[in-house]
Amino acid sequence: MMAATPLLQVRGLTRRYGARIGCRDVSFDLWPGEVLGIVGESGSGKTTLLKCLSAQLEPDAGQVVYATRDEGPRDIFALSEPRRRLLMRTDWGIVHQHPVEGLRMGVSAGANVGERLMAVGARNYGRIRASALDWLGRVEIARDRIDDMPRTFSGGMLQRLQIARNLVSSPRLVFMDEPTGSLDVSVQARLLDLLHGLVADLGLSVVVVTHDLAVARLLAHRLMVMRAGSVVEEGLTDQVLDDPQHAYTQLLVASILHP
Amino acid sequence: MSPNAVPPAPEFALAVTGLGKQFTLHVQGGVVLPVLSGMNLEVAPGECVALNGPSGAGKSSLLRLVYGNYRAQKGSIRVRHRGQVVDVATATPQKILELRRHTLGYVSQFLRVIPRVPAIDVVAEPARAVGMSLAEAEHRAERLLSRLRIPERLWSLPPATFSGGEQQRINLARGFVVDFPVLLLDEPTAALDADNRRTVMALIAEAKGRGAALLGIFHDAEVREAVADRVIAMRPPAMAA
Numbered sequence: 001m002m003a004a005t006p007l008l009q010v011r012g013l014t015r016r017y018g019a020r021i022g023c024r025d026v027s028f029d030l031w032p033g034e035v036l037g038i039v040g041e042s043g044s045g046k047t048t049l050l051k052c053l054s055a056q057l058e059p060d061a062g063q064v065v066y067a068t069r070d071e072g073p074r075d076i077f078a079l080s081e082p083r084r085r086l087l088m089r090t091d092w093g094i095v096h097q098h099p100v101e102g103l104r105m106g107v108s109a110g111a112n113v114g115e116r117l118m119a120v121g122a123r124n125y126g127r128i129r130a131s132a133l134d135w136l137g138r139v140e141i142a143r144d145r146i147d148d149m150p151r152t153f154s155g156g157m158l159q160r161l162q163i164a165r166n167l168v169s170s171p172r173l174v175f176m177d178e179p180t181g182s183l184d185v186s187v188q189a190r191l192l193d194l195l196h197g198l199v200a201d202l203g204l205s206v207v208v209v210t211h212d213l214a215v216a217r218l219l220a221h222r223l224m225v226m227r228a229g230s231v232v233e234e235g236l237t238d239q240v241l242d243d244p245q246h247a248y249t250q251l252l253v254a255s256i257l258h259p
Numbered sequence: 260m261s262p263n264a265v266p267p268a269p270e271f272a273l274a275v276t277g278l279g280k281q282f283t284l285h286v287q288g289g290v291v292l293p294v295l296s297g298m299n300l301e302v303a304p305g306e307c308v309a310l311n312g313p314s315g316a317g318k319s320s321l322l323r324l325v326y327g328n329y330r331a332q333k334g335s336i337r338v339r340h341r342g343q344v345v346d347v348a349t350a351t352p353q354k355i356l357e358l359r360r361h362t363l364g365y366v367s368q369f370l371r372v373i374p375r376v377p378a379i380d381v382v383a384e385p386a387r388a389v390g391m392s393l394a395e396a397e398h399r400a401e402r403l404l405s406r407l408r409i410p411e412r413l414w415s416l417p418p419a420t421f422s423g424g425e426q427q428r429i430n431l432a433r434g435f436v437v438d439f440p441v442l443l444l445d446e447p448t449a450a451l452d453a454d455n456r457r458t459v460m461a462l463i464a465e466a467k468g469r470g471a472a473l474l475g476i477f478h479d480a481e482v483r484e485a486v487a488d489r490v491i492a493m494r495p496p497a498m499a500a
Contacts, residue, residue, distance in 0.1 A: 189374035247285030
């Protein structure tokens with residue numbers, strides 16, 4: 001997991017909404033192959049932070065330095081708009097909480113996956129379709145559904161399709177916003193297990209936002225706990241959850257219901 | 260050798276020095292619970308040290324501190340890791356994960372598993388993580404599952420529905436599937452029958468034989484006497500006034 005330089009170096013990231021704080025002075029490094037969980041309750045700023053990290057929202061202050069493949073570490077907000085767009089389409093993946101935000105509902109499942117490949121230059125129809133079929137299989141969607149429209153899919157299938165669409169272009173960094181949040185509990189376990197396996201097999205670096213500490217424990221190597229826009233505690237996942245130091249983290253951990 | 264020569268002290272595999280730990284419970288008005296203070300111990304390669312004492316003496320907490328699961332407030336926890344010495348008390352999360360992958364094994368009392376993963380994969384996973392081939396990792400996992408008498412029909416099932424004793428044996432198999440240089444054992448025989456207890460004693464003896472350093476809590480006096488080279492007595496810390 002250790003490489004010479006971090007994949008992402010975040011320094012002093014701040015975003016306000018008028019007088020209201022979205023996130024304040026957030027700094028961290030993300031190393032290749034590392035899964036960082038950002039936990040906190042609604043309104044803690046975790047989604048704002050994720051949007052700033054993934055260039056969906058411009059911060060008011062601070063830097064997000066990404067180790068690009070060809071030009072080394074670059075501040076993503078100093079890149080030209082086309083360069084940033086290309087990065088987002090090729091090197092990065094973004095998995096939204098609601099799959100409809102990350103999918104094109106008007107085209108088939110296969111086209112949703114194939115589109116990302118075409119964005120990185122693939123032109124051979126046969127190969128694109130073969131790749132789409134392979135990825136549908138990897139996310140446990142039956143191959144005969146490839147020409148079906150996403151609206152005929154269940155919530156769990158849609159989320160798996162969104163994951164396939166993101167991973168088909170072999171991204172190095174994937175951002176996930178509450179990836180299990182819109183799913184029924186019985187479907188969550190399957191998706192978690194699938195994500196856990198894919199992340200380990202592909203050696204992906206991931207920043208995952210979740211309010212669910214069980215999801216964080218399962219997926220993340222490291223956690224940052226956010227409250228009112230600031231990071232109040234960070235560390236190894238099991239350390240933060242089993243030996244929380246900050247009063248707010250202790251309250252979060254103590255508030256989990258164990259069936 | 261002259262009669263006065265002192266044999267060189269064996270190099271430690273694990274050395275705990277001046278270790279202090281307390282919990283501050285902010286949710287309960289900042290109550291402070293002392294757990295350990297001024298704890299010292301060393302474990303040499305090939306040695307098994309047993310922690311003994313009443314519940315509340317901090318035995319499990321000490322194992323968790325060594326594994327990096329709890330944060331130390333005072334002192335150091337030095338582990339020999341691939342020729343270097345790493346202090347768990349100050350190591351980065353990345354270093355602790357590397358330590359756990361290659362050097363530190365931990366058999367806890369509870370099995371934490373991913374919902375749908377089959378028992379055989381749960382056991383083989385640590386071996387895969389150190390870079391063993393799938394075939395070798397599975398071979399090792401199968402051997403341990405057989406030795407620990409997990410029926411073959413259960414290997415492909417997720418352990419979530421297994422009995423307490425079966426889950427403990429899955430945990431044991433996970434802990435022994437890699438030849439960890441340092442192995443932490445928290446009540447490894449608590450839920451086992453006599454045959455499996457003997458298997459665990461054999462696994463511990465084999466680990467010592469290959470030079471592993473073991474630190475464990477063995478409630479069962481017969482097991483403790485059979486495996487431990489030394490016993491360290493622990494008692495609950497005085498409550499803070």
